[in-house]
Amino acid sequence: MEIVLSKILSQIRRQKDKLTSQMMRPAEEAYQMTLFLNEMLGALKSQVTQDGFKNEQQEIDFFKNIKSQIMGKLIFYNKVFRIETTCPVNNGTLHQNYYENQFKALQAEYMECICDGDFYRYYRAGRTDRDHLYFRLGQINYHDGLKSAVFEIDLSFSTYYDNKIARIVANELLYTYLLNKVNPEENPDMVLVGGKTNKDISWTNSQNALIELIYALYASSSVSHGNIGIRQLALIFQVLFRTPLNDIHHAFHRMKTRSGSRTAFLDQLKISLEEYMDKDL
Template sequence: MEHSLHTIILEIHNKEDKISSQSKRLIDEAYEMTLYLQDLLFEIKKQVIEEGFKNDEEEVQFFRTIKPQILGKLIYYNKVYRIETTCPVSTGKMYYRYFANQLATLKRDYVEHLCNSDFYRYYRSGRTDRDHSYFKRGNINYHDGLNSIVFEIDPEFSTFYDYKTARIISNELLYSYLLTKINPEENPDLILQKPENSKDIFWTESKNALIELAYALYTSASISHGKIGIRKISLMFQILFGITLGDLHHAFHRMKTRAGSRTAFLDQLKTSLEEYMDKDL
């Protein structure tokens, strides 16, 4: 297989950035990413079926990490498109209730189909001792009472558990997306409340500065080896600092086209650190 996990993540990130830089609506972005990821998955499926794998380890690596990243994002963007196209209004109480209901549905699905399963605990713990059972083709155990989707998968390109892994990835992305759609300042009872033990921690620079920092960490794959998206990184900052960052993509697009340095805050950080270092000389 010529595709590595790093290459796949980089390709997807580049496509996301290219689409978001065109100042498209989230509906359009989700639609284009759905088409792109569907084509990417089809291309890799063709390669897998035609060329196969060099050894068992390569096969396990593909179905544990590479395919779920593509399929997970595909499930995510397709769901975002469906949610956005059926949203009744753009603001107000009805808007909040709509996304709050979507969040409740996601949590219910998580409890019923993911978190209570042996596989979920296995995957979350980082174990690898059963990888050859979970992520090699032809090892489906029908005695486990698997979901009926197992009868619809392509045995040449699926292990069933790569789909379960993709669902875990997509659910995490959807969770972050739905939380950012609900304004924490208007709805303080939500999980976006600032943690009690961090009340004295607050952001004193501009929101654009924080967005610039978030994108720097995202594009450099500095957090979780680049496996989480910009929305989740921004959500962590929003929770930590009790701040609402708004539309990330539009803010990023404005940064790309602003006069002077496009990385003003990062330049300032570098200068401040170097000055601090020079004090000890």
């Protein structure tokens, strides 16, 4: 049995990009990713149960580096789904307080359950000397006084410590997610122009025109070499121009079937630019 982490992560990224391009609500996207990852984990469990491992190193690599990454992302998306479906409002002080409280709860959980322990230091130090004890089936040492979660896991598909790494992975992903909710300007992946610099900037054409422009930039990979999702790109323009874009995915599909030119705004841009160039002749 050979399971390659890079291939697994590539499959997860493709699924994420596919869902992002459909402009789903965060809760729906998180739900769909939860289903996808749960199915992936189930398929791997069947494969492991049927084929086993060729050697000790393959077993260690699977539980330390592969299963823990999938499980970590699964836990993360499930938490995002729960957070987004219990958020009381869409904006305002109550909305902000909700995410701040979620962020504080995450920090408390991290301090209490994750970072204060020998295993966390072992994992963070990149050590491998105890991998044969931590990441092989049937090696659990109950004299270590493990948390009761050890009795709730499937010991035919977990070494207990792979679950601990998964929790670390999930919490780090959730930390970034909630940090962006509480302080969007601290997220280096977001290009947010805030404060006084964009207070007088506004989009004065139609929403459809802006959506057409956004999709053209996305389709041509003109921003960040195409390494940016359509939803994130749309969010940048919404923040820059302080204009909401509702249901961008369906608006785009209406453009695909509208009569006349499907790229009316881009056509007009070309005409306007050529007329402007002619003025200087």
